[in-house]
Amino acid sequence: MSPVPARLPGKSRPSVGDVAALADVSLGTVSNVLNHPDKVTPDTRARVERAIAMLGYVPNAAARSLVMGSTTTIGLIVSDLDNSLFVDIARGAESGAEHGGLTLMLANSDARIERESAHLAMFAQARVRGILMTLNDAAHFEAVARVAPSGTPLVLLNFSAPTSHYCSVDVDNALGGYLATKHLIEIGRRRLVFVGGPRELQPVVDREKGFHTALAEHPEVTAEVVTPEWINRADGWSVGSHLASRILAGEIDGIFAASDLLAAGIVQALSSTVGVRIPEHVAVVGYDNNQAAWDSPIPISTIAQPGEDVGRLGALLLQEEAAAQGDATHRHSAVVLPPRLVVRQSSAGSRTV
Amino acid sequence: MSPVPARLPGKSRPSVGDVAALADVSLGTVSNVLNHPDKVTPDTRARVERAIAMLGYVPNAAARSLVMGSTTTIGLIVSDLDNSLFVDIARGAESGAEHGGLTLMLANSDARIERESAHLAMFAQARVRGILMTLNDAAHFEAVARVAPSGTPLVLLNFSAPTSHYCSVDVDNALGGYLATKHLIEIGRRRLVFVGGPRELQPVVDREKGFHTALAEHPEVTAEVVTPEWINRADGWSVGSHLASRILAGEIDGIFAASDLLAAGIVQALSSTVGVRIPEHVAVVGYDNNQAAWDSPIPISTIAQPGEDVGRLGALLLQEEAAAQGDATHRHSAVVLPPRLVVRQSSAGSRTV
DNA sequence: CCAGGTCTGTGAAGCGTTTCAAACCATAGG
DNA sequence: CCTATGGTTTGAAACGCTTCACAGACCTGG
Structure with a gap:
């Protein structure tokens, strides 16, 4: 029955x-x-x-894959599931995998090298068709390159491979920095501050590069750089508190923060400072298009990253590479996707002064 | 070389x-x-x-598992990676799996039945040791029970199994509702509103149940229930707008919202209403301890769910059940964990009136 | 010098599939 | 009635691994 x-x-x-x-x-x-x-x-x-x-x-999938000599699975290792960017990437990767009739296995490394290695090893033993992996800095890249299983295609996400041994899909952080800065200038800001994080974070360094590129086109704009310890809300809060008096003094009228959390902290600190008005006195632009940006009391302008595209494209590149296994004609491609500016209240309209 | x-x-x-x-x-x-x-x-x-x-x-893991007759992997299907509760669950599950020397495979269903079934089937073919799965409502449970692979232990998370065929780990939503309401009463609120979502969401129904339980202990408190279409920020915003005038009129002094997003929307709407002060005029308590709650301009009190514990405990129960396979003495257990109240500014101190 | 015991290392069997050459069967044409 | 023809079905081989009964080597004590 x-x-x-x-x-x-x-x-x-x-x-x-x-x-x-x-x-x-x-x-x-x-x-x-x-x-x-x-x-x-x-x-x-x-x-x-x-x-x-x-x-x-x-x-029994094991028996099948044993005789077939390959599986129908691809692995994805993300560095931080708490960051919605990586969830977007996972979504995109899943849809890209599905498009090729493959299933996605997701693993979270918390950006810890030993966990990255463990997952890499595990995927290699599982004989996945290929591995997608998000990477944040060069140190991790080196560790990964050392233990990466040969024979399993590996595509790097959110990171531009420094060597031509891997395909990669990255977002153009320099362009993002440029767009954010350009926007601040276009709405009339002339005294800018870039708030970045530690030098180890390559994306942050690139965003700052874009900041300077935009400035180079506008000699009339003055600029300075503040480097907090990290790029969280708390760091933003303390930066905001420090900057408040100078904003009131008219020495600063635009802030570009390297992350939305940072930007949200800054906005929070400034909002509670009597006399500082956003965006009238100071415009703020963040980065990532996290929930923190639109959730802020004053919704924050930001640079949105095409996470789903990164994931999807990565999955497609991976399949391409897997199909070309052994075929020496395969050239690894380093795709760089453009981010886009999202204007919200924190940088709306032009200067009121 | x-x-x-x-x-x-x-x-x-x-x-x-x-x-x-x-x-x-x-x-x-x-x-x-x-x-x-x-x-x-x-x-x-x-x-x-x-x-x-x-x-x-x-x-080659496939060959090994073929001869061994079993794998060293457990599968987890979560319904929404955008919700930090599920990320917490995944973290806990991973640590619970690790504790038993197992690896976790994570899959995201976006709460869509066909994806849940597909992942269930895939895990069955992979001969995982067992499957953990988050569930939101009875309809999904029925669909799942229909296709669940027999012979693979399945533990339900964030859901109380209505039958004794499965182990489950749930959070006591009625208790959460009770705690939130009790708290509002203890800080002196007497005219409460419960803002819930659609009836299909069992957790919401349970939270409301707890609301009424607390009220039953305090006949002097008046209460009403508002049922928006869904439990997102936008729904909260419109509820907040509706309620504003009545708050100003002193007809309402405490709000318990069934989710943090809902609460954040309400707070946002009320903050922009001239004359309404939080928590002086109205105290607000949300649910979930999402980022939205502490990220709000006025940090929102909330009921925190022990997501990591749910995941970890689920993984342990799963291993227990897997070990007892065939042993008829195994009794499925339905664990229910208590949530806890987190007081923030939105319900701080006592009434100022 | 030999019986008995202790370690090491061996290799065939078998796990659940897929594949592919060969066997089978029926039908149609000569 | 016999033989091609073509579509179905068969079953042995192979995939990479672990296990386990056994063989070989070495040592110990009598």
Whole structure:
């Protein structure tokens, strides 16, 4: 009665053999029903399918991949599931994988090298078709390059491969920095501050580079750089507090922060400073388009990263590379996607002074 | 020179056989070096290990699990990676798995039944040791119960199994509702509103239940219930706008919202209403301890869910159940964890009126 | 010098699949 | 009635690994 077949305690799961016996056909036929249904007479197929249903047979992926010599899975290692950018990337990667009939296995490394290595090793043992991996800095890259399983295509995400041994999909952080700065200048700001993080974070360094590029085009704009310890809300808060008096003094009228959390902290600090108005006295632009940006009391302008595109494109590149295995003609490509500016209240309109 | 062995294009990956040949030992010995190093003489072991390194040999998990008859992996299906609660659960599950020497495979279903089924099927084929799965409502449970692979332990998370066929780890939403309401009453509020979501969401229904339980203990408190279409920020915003005038009129002095997003929307709407002060005129408590709650201009009191504990405990229960496979003495347990109140500015201190 | 015991290392069997050459069967044409 | 013809079905081989009963080497004490 129950669709769930009661399996005797001692009995292990049914195999093709059991199905074949029940349907009174050979092993090969059962396999054909599963993989080449058209090669089997309709009524034989029906008999086999009934047997499969009765036994609750589920193919064993391990056995299949053993004989096939490859799996139908790709692995993705992300560095921080708490950051919505990486969730977007995961989403994109999943859709890219699905497009090629593959399934995605997701692993979270918390940006810790030993966890990255462990997951890499695990994926290698699982003989995944390929591995997607987000990376934040050069140190991690080196560690990864050392242990990366040869023979398994690896595509780097959110990072530009310094060597031509890997494909990569990155977002143009310099362009993002340029866009943010340009925007501040275009709405009339002339005294800018870049608030960045530690030098180890390559993306932050690149964003600052874009900041300076935009400035180079506008000699009339003055600029300075503040480097907090990290790029969280708390860091933003203390930077904001420090800057408040100078803003009131008119020495600063535009802030570009290297992350939305940083920007949100700054906005929070400034909002609670009597007399400072955003965006009238100072315009603020963040980076990432995190929830923190639109969730802020004063919604914050930001640079949005195309996370889903990064993931999807990475998955596609991976499949391309996997298909070209052994074919020496494959050239690793380093794709760089453009971010885009999202204007919100924190930098709306032009200067009121 | 390079630690990465250049594999000839046509040649496939090395197997135990290749290692054995190079090290001049038998297959069994290589296997022993890998799995029972103590059964092998130190220098034989060294020879084998050198061969492994030279060839860049990586064991094939499929072949191993085929002969072993089981894998060392457990699967987790979460319904929404954008919600930090589920990320917490994933973290906990990972640590619980690790504790038992297992690895976690993470899949995201976006709360769509067809994706849940697909992942369930995929895990079944992969012969995972067991499956952890977050569930939001009874409809999903029924769909899942229909397709759940028999023979693979399944533990439900964030959901209380209505039947005794599954273990489950849930959070006591009624208690959470009770705690929130009790808190509002204790800081002196007497005219409360519960803002909930649609009836399909069991957790919301339970939270409301707790609301009424607390009220029953305090006949002097009046209460009403508002049911927006959904529980997002936008819904909160419109509820807040509606309620503003009544708050000014003194008809309402405490709000318990079924989610932090809802609460954040309400706070946002009220903050922009001239004359309404939080918490002086109205105290607000949310639910979930999402980023939205502490990120709000006025940090919002909330009920924090022990997501990591849910995940970790789930993983442990799963291992217990897997170990007891076939042993009829295993009783499925339905664990219910208590949430806890986090007081922030939105309900700080006592009434000022 | 030999019986008995202790370690090491061996190699065949088997795990659940897919594939592919060969066997089978029925039908149609000569 | 015999032989091609073509579509179905068969079953052995192979995938990479672990296990386990055994063989070989070495040592110990009598």
